[in-house]
Amino acid sequence: FCVGHETEKEEKMPLNPVLIPGVRKFGRSVMYRKRHLHEKKAKIDAAKSAKRVVKEAKPQVNDTTVKSKVSVCHVPSKMTRNAFRKPTHLRSSITPGTVLIVLAGRFRGRRVVFLKQLASGLLLCTGPFLLNGVPLRRFNQAYVIATSTKVDMSGYDVPKDVSDAFFAREKGTGANSLPQSKKDMQTKVDQAVMMRVSAVPLLKSYLKAKFTLRHGDQPHAMVF
Amino acid sequence: EMVFRRFVELGRVAVVNYGPDAGKLCVIVDVIDQNRALVDGPFRETREDKKQGKLVEGLGMSRQAVNFKRLVLTDLVVKGVGNGTRSGTLEAMLHDQNILERWNKTAWAKKLIAKKARAQLNDFQRFHATALRRQRAAIVRRKYKEIVAEQRK
Numbered sequence: 001f002c003v004g005h006e007t008e009k010e011e012k013m014p015l016n017p018v019l020i021p022g023v024r025k026f027g028r029s030v031m032y033r034k035r036h037l038h039e040k041k042a043k044i045d046a047a048k049s050a051k052r053v054v055k056e057a058k059p060q061v062n063d064t065t066v067k068s069k070v071s072v073c074h075v076p077s078k079m080t081r082n083a084f085r086k087p088t089h090l091r092s093s094i095t096p097g098t099v100l101i102v103l104a105g106r107f108r109g110r111r112v113v114f115l116k117q118l119a120s121g122l123l124l125c126t127g128p129f130l131l132n133g134v135p136l137r138r139f140n141q142a143y144v145i146a147t148s149t150k151v152d153m154s155g156y157d158v159p160k161d162v163s164d165a166f167f168a169r170e171k172g173t174g175a176n177s178l179p180q181s182k183k184d185m186q187t188k189v190d191q192a193v194m195m196r197v198s199a200v201p202l203l204k205s206y207l208k209a210k211f212t213l214r215h216g217d218q219p220h221a222m223v224f
Numbered sequence: 225e226m227v228f229r230r231f232v233e234l235g236r237v238a239v240v241n242y243g244p245d246a247g248k249l250c251v252i253v254d255v256i257d258q259n260r261a262l263v264d265g266p267f268r269e270t271r272e273d274k275k276q277g278k279l280v281e282g283l284g285m286s287r288q289a290v291n292f293k294r295l296v297l298t299d300l301v302v303k304g305v306g307n308g309t310r311s312g313t314l315e316a317m318l319h320d321q322n323i324l325e326r327w328n329k330t331a332w333a334k335k336l337i338a339k340k341a342r343a344q345l346n347d348f349q350r351f352h353a354t355a356l357r358r359q360r361a362a363i364v365r366r367k368y369k370e371i372v373a374e375q376r377k
Contacts, residue, residue: 099347099348101347147346147347147348148346148347148348149346149347149348202348202351202352202355203348205351205355206348206351206352209351211347221343222347222350223343223344223345223346223347224346224347
């Protein structure tokens with residue numbers, strides 16, 4: 001916003017337009033800035049102290065006349081959006097191996113094992129596929145309940161190939177074709193997960209079962 | 225034969241079923257008016273009985289006025305509670321008459337404990353409980369069929 005470039009007085013927009021009689025658009029602090037009093041202040045103070053010192057008025061010297069149209073052009077620096085994008089915050093209740101209950105989408109009600117959070121912020125999970133039909137899939141944190149049940153996935157690293165790019169739609173191929181590489185990756189990851197799931201009694205049938213609300217259930221009071 | 229079997233009297237043990245102290249036991253120590261009773265736990269949840277050398281459990285209710293509507297009377301009565309019985313005396317009476325032990329044996333108390341435990345189950349535990357219930361139902365059904373088949377012979 002450059003001040004002082006208006007040449008025609010008639011078209012000049014008042015500095016503080018009246019919205020309603022008695023109410024102006026800009027408040028005190030904004031007007032202080034607009035009138036550039038932060039620049040003039042030093043000069044005004046100096047003039048005031050000078051006036052106090054000088055007893056005889058000198059008509060010619062008038063330090064308080066400062067050009068009302070101060071051409072101060074403030075060119076804002078180019079604001080870079082997303083200059084610093086913070087990674088999506090992962091709920092503390094979600095750690096690798098946590099059993100999640102999916103609340104929406106194709107697999108709603110399924111219990112799923114969380115593997116890791118991808119760069120996009122989505123949660124990489126697997127059924128495992130043989131238990132409940134949920135493949136390696138990304139889920140949004142917001143549509144998921146984290147249970148306190150955890151599969152011990154310590155020491156296991158998800159293959160780096162499984163990233164957001166892994167889920168990108170391949171151009172040219174039909175919707176029903178799944179490349180063998182993806183199937184192999186599924187088996188590979190599931191093997192590791194199944195090994196750990198089988199170690200805990202009843203965990204397999206737990207992951208197989210769907211979560212449902214029954215009569216009398218109060219989800220707000222339930223402990224997950 | 226009276227229709228009512230449990231009466232509001234000095235020494236009657238009651239369960240508070242509403243309010244911040246819901247679920248706690250208390251003893252009616254005085255009747256204030258038509259609506260309210262003066263009730264006492266006493267407050268100390270556990271204390272060490274130096275004479276007996278063991279941990280004694282209290283009721284966790286401080287001496288206060290409670291509306292009868294918030295109380296449910298139990299079958300237990302603390303004998304010897306009179307006018308102006310103090311908390312200390314009441315505590316000793318509770319201990320001598322084994323009120324807490326007798327209460328914990330009742331089905332009512334067991335049901336309250338079970339309800340609390342059930343509320344604290346996590347999703348996996350709830351699933352486990354359902355699985356067990358189904359197993360039990362299967363056993364019962366099997367047995368029932370056996371009995372019916374026997375009777376048909």
